[in-house]
Amino acid sequence: MGRGMMAGKKPKQRGGNMNQQLKQLQMMQAEMEKTQAELAEKELTTTAGGGAVEVTMNGKKEITNLTISKDVVDPDDVEMLQDLITAAVNEAIRQTEETAEAAMNAITGPLGGMGLGL
Numbered sequence: 001m002g003r004g005m006m007a008g009k010k011p012k013q014r015g016g017n018m019n020q021q022l023k024q025l026q027m028m029q030a031e032m033e034k035t036q037a038e039l040a041e042k043e044l045t046t047t048a049g050g051g052a053v054e055v056t057m058n059g060k061k062e063i064t065n066l067t068i069s070k071d072v073v074d075p076d077d078v079e080m081l082q083d084l085i086t087a088a089v090n091e092a093i094r095q096t097e098e099t100a101e102a103a104m105n106a107i108t109g110p111l112g113g114m115g116l117g118l
Helices: 015-041 077-114
Strands: 043-048 053-058 061-069
Touching: 015 077, 043 077, 053 077, 061 077
Parallel strands: none
Antiparallel strands: 043 053, 053 061
16 A cells, blocks of 8 residues: 555545636636626716816726816816816726726635736
8 A cells, every 4th residue: 555545545636626726717717807898888987177077988998978168168278177187087097997906806806916817
């Protein structure tokens, strides 16, 4: 008998656990792909200047709508309008990334930071 083996006992099988982990990873990957597709279609709207500029962005970080109040269109103060648009777009990007990260973390849990490339 081999070392550590007792009569009548079968050696432990290790492949089953690995197969189960692989299935779990494949299920996680499928769920992530589904979530990414849903996020790509989701739209998020942000504002700047008390609602003077409104930006709607989808999950692909594409601006789908931009609304500018006539009250902030001042030919003598173009810089203010530029700043408001920049602020609204940057906030839309930040919120889109935050939403995507939260959705992915809900799927990956503790594996998210392990660099699995999923």
